[in-house]
Amino acid sequence: PPGMKKPRGRATGSTAAFQAGAPVGDIVAYANWSSSVLFDKYYRLGSNTATHFTTAILRKDKKA
Numbered sequence: 001p002p003g004m005k006k007p008r009g010r011a012t013g014s015t016a017a018f019q020a021g022a023p024v025g026d027i028v029a030y031a032n033w034s035s036s037v038l039f040d041k042y043y044r045l046g047s048n049t050a051t052h053f054t055t056a057i058l059r060k061d062k063k064a
Contacts, residue, residue: 008045015045 014027024036033039 008043011043011045014039014043018044 010031014031017027018024018039024039028036028039031039031043
């Protein structure tokens with residue numbers, strides 16, 4: 001329909017693969033991209049990480 005965003009299949013698929021644990025290098029190779037920069041800049045939906053950095057830092061401080 002007019003005004004509706006088109007689905008981003010390559011972005012959705014590659015992001016889902018990354019979130020499921022697929023290495024970035026494998027995603028880049030499968031998609032036939034020249035580098036991981038393309039994935040990070042144009043196709044990765046969001047930049048959430050698996051690490052909660054605040055918690056990791058606070059745990060480190062408690063061990064010291």
